Amino acid sequence: MPQFLNSQNPGFEADFTHLLGMKREDSADVDAIVAGIIEDVRARGDDALIELTSKFDRLDLTPETLAFSEAEIDAFCAQVTPEDRAALELAAARIRAYHERQTPEDARWTEASGAELGWRWSAVAAAGLYVPGGQASYPSSVLMNAIPAKVAGVGRLVVVCPTPGGAVNPLVVLAAKLSGVDTIYRVGGAQAVAALAYGTQTIAPVDKITGPGNAFVAAAKRRVFGRVGIDMIAGPSEILVIGDGTGDPDWIALDLLSQAEHDQVAQSVLITTSQAEADAVTQAVERHLETLERRDIAGASWRDYGAVIVVGTLEEAATLSNRMAPEHLELCVDDPEALLPQIRHAGAIFLGHWTPEAIGDYVGGPNHVLPTARSARFSSGLSVLDFMKRTTLARMTPDALRAIGPAAERLAISESLQAHGLSVRARLDKLND
């Protein structure tokens, strides 16, 4: 059974704090194994990558077959049904349109003294996207990672995706093609991350690595961070639904289950001002769990990490939501716009009864790579900015240096950095000649 809490009960604060602190990540300690794999790929390049792929994915490759050929890509794309292709194209177009609005502006301005200041954004030169193989090989994740990179203007965009035993998801290949990916390598695990970070004879290194993966992939990303940029380390998915009794319990139940079915350590929480809604949603969840294809996973998630919380007011709901800082937040209330200003921390907000979270997973437009485990307190979902960096610009004139140089010199001296001060003083002396 999920946890049932009521904010009027005396033990509520302790129970809610416990809910917040529940550790859902399985912290398998794979760090030593991953360190060895990375060193091996750094030292032996393609040879190590091919050996490890044979060992872990039961797939024998050569340097020539590391990447899919054009003919192979075309053949996989041809396997996709017209209906699936149309859905993927609609999703790609909407994701692209949303992310194109994120492209940041350069700035440059001139002060009265003639000094010019500003900044300039530019794309990373090369990015690598990790796409899991097997069950969690989601074409939607390819779109969500690759399209922002292309919109940013990334020059070379490659995908690594393990194909255990040679099994390929044609939709993943089509999603990569629709997104403008240059090359798809059929390798995965920590060895693929190492190849992207350090390069091999066949795979040129990249500057940024994004995309979800298992514990080995996450550990490898952490380890190569600094050598290359990485996106966040994604934890298990979460949804919080805030209700006021005006929603359809069946819809809310399905929304909760659409996170629970991802992973048995996913978390689905309902906070509602209505005891009747709490009861009706709980019953609807139980009913759907009888027939849902992934009922074992969704049922375990709901039983172990699910919660239904009854509160007195929507203000209270917003306060609890801000403490949870959920990855996904649905405002299933009559007037979501009135509630919105009270929400301070959330990865993505879905407003009103007609916006199931699943829309955001696929076709809404916003990114579905979002901060988990309360990290929406300080971080954002994936965006075009993750594939760009900002260079600041400054250009002084003699007048500008005359105006602000002496202050720089004084602060340099106060910090005992004499050469800093002298570099300004030498120029000021020239002006006074």
Added chain:
Amino acid sequence: MPQFLNSQNPGFEADFTHLLGMKREDSADVDAIVAGIIEDVRARGDDALIELTSKFDRLDLTPETLAFSEAEIDAFCAQVTPEDRAALELAAARIRAYHERQTPEDARWTEASGAELGWRWSAVAAAGLYVPGGQASYPSSVLMNAIPAKVAGVGRLVVVCPTPGGAVNPLVVLAAKLSGVDTIYRVGGAQAVAALAYGTQTIAPVDKITGPGNAFVAAAKRRVFGRVGIDMIAGPSEILVIGDGTGDPDWIALDLLSQAEHDQVAQSVLITTSQAEADAVTQAVERHLETLERRDIAGASWRDYGAVIVVGTLEEAATLSNRMAPEHLELCVDDPEALLPQIRHAGAIFLGHWTPEAIGDYVGGPNHVLPTARSARFSSGLSVLDFMKRTTLARMTPDALRAIGPAAERLAISESLQAHGLSVRARLDKLND
């Protein structure tokens, strides 16, 4: 002696690659010690923090004296000379003006179907700034970290700064006060980072930790990453000067030395199209090294990591610069605007002969916390955005769901996520009733 390279020489590519690969970080393995310190502070709170401060900083505190009192802060501020205060105020005003331009825009728009999309930026609720004690206790770094946080709208902003043996830098206290810092705690090291991340009885936890520190601080920041946000892990400072023979060799020498004097593992590099400039700058560096206060540090840096590279053209210089992706880049050339478009990767660019890098350290306006060790390939200097996060917004209407819902349902089915599909289908069925 620094390295002297010439791009016309046959061994150049190997030499330049070696220069790029030089490991300057001392990777003292302090991880186990830091893990123990963090666990101790998590478990025992103030008691551990006070014990560790007594041990490492030879300073006996109580929960009541962890933070500076208002009276203490006023007393330290009163010790600052009017000239130093004026310089700090000028710097603060300029840094604030620059960063205020970085405040990002929210967005919200309505599609033809009535669907609304957008995003909203918001500040992190609480941030903690690490300020080193002793020699590297720089008031300028306080301004560079605290002002962007305040411009972002951070609610609670605290500083931690060790005061070994009770020694306090009054300028650091004044810089914190000028920046709007709420509280200054006189603790440092991994124990201060742990207190910020997990909280103690006296210090409330924060959501984001920024600021430079020694190997213990860096290891602690890495370890609490995920629990809280952190800024980059800063490596030793670097400068690259590109010259075309039109600069004053003395100015360039001082600019190179102003990085070298930071740290014996700092790196200063000149790339010039003029052999005469290469020679004259080298001589000027040697001359200044005879008298510079920090000549031991600057000399070691210049000897071990410095380089002077003569190239045939400025295009070649730009190509090498892009491979280095320097933290600081000075374009000490006759026409810096013409060269600028060729520069793709740099933390900060200083244009023309009148813009010494030291201006950027103090009073230029742009941030001086910048990506080191070639990470300007994929990351940016500190900015207002580091203290904010973006929440995406989506609101569907019945018409919008009718238009794009079926594609979401199809993709959900293709990914074997039935509940995702059902959450859309249940709403579509209602529309078809």
